[in-house]
Amino acid sequence: MLVAAAVCPCPPLLVPEVAAGAAPELDAARAACTDALGVLAASRPDRLVVVGPADSAGPEAYPPGARGSFRGFGVDVDVSLGAADGDDERGTHLPYGLAVGAWLLERTAWADAPVDAVGVGETLPAERCAAVGREFAARAGRTALLVLGDASACRTVKAPGYLDERAAPFDAAVGRALGAADRAALAALDVALSRELKVSGRAPWQVLAGAAEHADLTGTLLYEDAPYGVGYVVAAWS
Numbered sequence: 001m002l003v004a005a006a007v008c009p010c011p012p013l014l015v016p017e018v019a020a021g022a023a024p025e026l027d028a029a030r031a032a033c034t035d036a037l038g039v040l041a042a043s044r045p046d047r048l049v050v051v052g053p054a055d056s057a058g059p060e061a062y063p064p065g066a067r068g069s070f071r072g073f074g075v076d077v078d079v080s081l082g083a084a085d086g087d088d089e090r091g092t093h094l095p096y097g098l099a100v101g102a103w104l105l106e107r108t109a110w111a112d113a114p115v116d117a118v119g120v121g122e123t124l125p126a127e128r129c130a131a132v133g134r135e136f137a138a139r140a141g142r143t144a145l146l147v148l149g150d151a152s153a154c155r156t157v158k159a160p161g162y163l164d165e166r167a168a169p170f171d172a173a174v175g176r177a178l179g180a181a182d183r184a185a186l187a188a189l190d191v192a193l194s195r196e197l198k199v200s201g202r203a204p205w206q207v208l209a210g211a212a213e214h215a216d217l218t219g220t221l222l223y224e225d226a227p228y229g230v231g232y233v234v235a236a237w238s
Contacts, residue, residue, distance in 0.1 A: 002215040003142045004043035005208055006036035007178050008104060009232035010052055010097040010148040017075040025227055032223035032234035037108045039236040045113045046141035050081065051207050052097035052148035053200040054119025059132050062117040068099025079103045082115035095119055097200065101148045113144070120203040122195050126187060129203050133210025147208045149201020151231025159229025161198040170197055171231035178235040179221030183209040212237065
């Protein structure tokens with residue numbers, strides 16, 4: 001049963017060491033992520049599943065203790081997805097989106113429930129994303145989700161995807177859906193348009209929509225902005 005969800009963006013720039021001198025520009029986003037994780041902790045879950053973007057369609061499972069690193073950005077920052085089971089060192093390497101999730105959990109000293117993760121990519125169909133979410137919700141006990149992903153990367157001429165006039169309306173609709181816990185609106189997000197707008201969150205959000213199908217959760221929008229021309233949204237469902 002899904003009891004709560006936190007939705008956070010996942011740019012490596014959230015990690016202050018990666019952002020360096022620009023770190024203060026995302027202080028408000030980091031604070032909102034902390035608040036969203038507080039909602040997860042308050043729900044007293046038996047397990048936490050981190051859902052984020054992956055390079056392949058997936059779904060790709062990552063066990064407790066899976067490791068990630070931001071050394072590719074020239075900083076000495078490593079993370080792990082909670083504690084590994086038994087003596088297994090869990091050398092599986094987390095993609096950057098999930099590594100940001102692991103960093104957020106370490107930053108807030110998450111110790112409320114065991115953690116594992118799944119990566120879903122931009123080509124995974126909406127129906128399959130929803131099915132993955134339903135599988136999480138069907139697990140015994142209380143399940144919470146940390147859902148990671150960015151909105152469009154096409155909000156300005158300096159954005160990674162340059163300016164696309166469709167980006168701002170798309171992001172506004174996403175913000176409304178996440179703030180209102182509108183499962184139907186998330187499920188209806190267009191896969192092709194999301195790819196054109198370089199939206200990394202589409203598949204993770206549709207996993208959330210599937211998981212929340214019978215959960216009767218309400219949403220709160222905690223942050224919405226587009227620094228660097230990329231849409232970032234933080235929301236909590238409880």
